[in-house]
Amino acid sequence: MKIAYLGLGIMGRPMAANLVKAGHEVTVWNRTTKPLEGAKTAATPAEAAKGAEVVWLCVADTAAVEQVLFGADGAAQSLQPGTIVVDSSTIAPQATLDFAARVRTKGAEFVDAPVTGSKIGAENAQLLFIVGGPEKTVEKLSPLFLALGKKFIRVGETSAGESAKIGMNLMIASIFEGFAEALALTGALGVKPEILVELINNSMIKSGVTDYKSSFVLTQDWTANFPLRLMLKDIRLMLAAAEGAKVKLPALGEIKKVYEQAVADGHANDDYAVTVETVKKL
Ligand code: NAP
Numbered sequence: 127m128k129i130a131y132l133g134l135g136i137m138g139r140p141m142a143a144n145l146v147k148a149g150h151e152v153t154v155w156n157r158t159t160k161p162l163e164g165a166k167t168a169a170t171p172a173e174a175a176k177g178a179e180v181v182w183l184c185v186a187d188t189a190a191v192e193q194v195l196f197g198a199d200g201a202a203q204s205l206q207p208g209t210i211v212v213d214s215s216t217i218a219p220q221a222t223l224d225f226a227a228r229v230r231t232k233g234a235e236f237v238d239a240p241v242t243g244s245k246i247g248a249e250n251a252q253l254l255f256i257v258g259g260p261e262k263t264v265e266k267l268s269p270l271f272l273a274l275g276k277k278f279i280r281v282g283e284t285s286a287g288e289s290a291k292i293g294m295n296l297m298i299a300s301i302f303e304g305f306a307e308a309l310a311l312t313g314a315l316g317v318k319p320e321i322l323v324e325l326i327n328n329s330m331i332k333s334g335v336t337d338y339k340s341s342f343v344l345t346q347d348w349t350a351n352f353p354l355r356l357m358l359k360d361i362r363l364m365l366a367a368a369e370g371a372k373v374k375l376p377a378l379g380e381i382k383k384v385y386e387q388a389v390a391d392g393h394a395n396d397d398y399a400v401t402v403e404t405v406k407k408l
Contacts, residue, residue: 127151127270130174130181132194132201133215134160136350137241138184140248141214141274145182148273153178157185170199178204180270181211187359188217195225207233210263212270214255216240216292216356218363219285220370222258226284235263236284240291241275244338245351252276256294258287292367295360296378301335302398303381306405309343313406320344339399346403348396357398358385384408 127150131142134156146152146164153166155174161167168174171194175181181201185194191213195202205211211229213222213236226236237259247253253275257264264280271278281290305326312322323340326332342348361382368375388394388404 128177128179129153129270130155130168130171130178130201131165132156132171132174132181132183133185133190134162135184135186136245136353137214137248140245141182141184141253144248144251144274145270148270150270150273171195171197171201172199172203175201175204175209177206178209180267181205181209182214182270183212184214186215186356188215188221191215191217191225192221196228202229202232205229205232205234209234210267211236212239212267213237214239214241216295216360216363217288219288219292219367222285222288226259235260237263237267238285238287239267239271239278240287242291242294243275246338247275254279256281256287256291258282258284258289260284289367292360292364295357296364296375298335299357299361299381299398300377301333302339302401303377303384303405305336305339305343306384306402309402310406342397342399343402348393348400350395350397352398353395354385354388354398354400355394358382358389358394361385 129145129150129152131152131154142152142154142162153168153174154162155168155171183194185191222238229236239255239257241253241255243253251274255271255275255278257278257280281287309319326336384401384404388401393400
């Protein structure tokens, strides 16, 4: 298929590379030019999207998606009836409804398909796609989802993918905060972190989050797999969605303070796992 891939960050780059590997004709665009082996590079999102059957985005946040789709030289200029726009960025569900409606005025289709699995999942084509959109359109994308991931689950209509995704990241932030606080407490009581991790791994506390993160925590490697600034962005999305839905999230409000402190300490571009240090400091 002819695919435009817009956004070559930690997640977008390996996804675009896996589309090339799967034999698709890929044209990439990134705000700051980053060529990708096996793909053509376009100068603008509009140029990348010209003649594409699928326009796939993975950029930082809601404002970036709006800019890439509808800004000057945005991809929307090149959309044709039948083109499918797939958004794998984690953004506000409400904005997704608006973007999808604007894309549909061109006769094009829209699917929100945020992901979970982080950098390693993207590199190994083991992502889980959390999908919102019309059943028939999602079905057409099935071979692409399976080239980039281990599974896709259609949650419901447009924006349902984003709604579910922020709920899943609420769990990730909460599980990791529990890990960070347990490390702070047990460390202060004299338990070695590697022993705590061994206990976790041999008990019902073991989880995908602690599995992924514990080796980084034990070696104090804060290289971003999921940058802290993006988890804070997601916490804000969760709290805004909760306010709109009149749902109270008491623990998340406290976790947000930890992330704001970490940003104030200069850790915005580190992995969110660095909050282990922030909690210890607090
Ligand atoms: P990243 O490495 O920071 O990459 C962000 C991308 O967005 C870059 O290509 C960046 O371009 C682009 N961008 C930012 N602002 C822009 C703007 N105003 N206009 C155009 N492009 C803009 O982030 P990532 O980790 O790949 O995450 C991408 C999305 O996936 C985010 O929504 C994130 O929440 C979500 N996600 C991330 C993970 C993870 O573990 N990393 C997991 C699941 C979901 P430049 O290169 O020019 O800065």
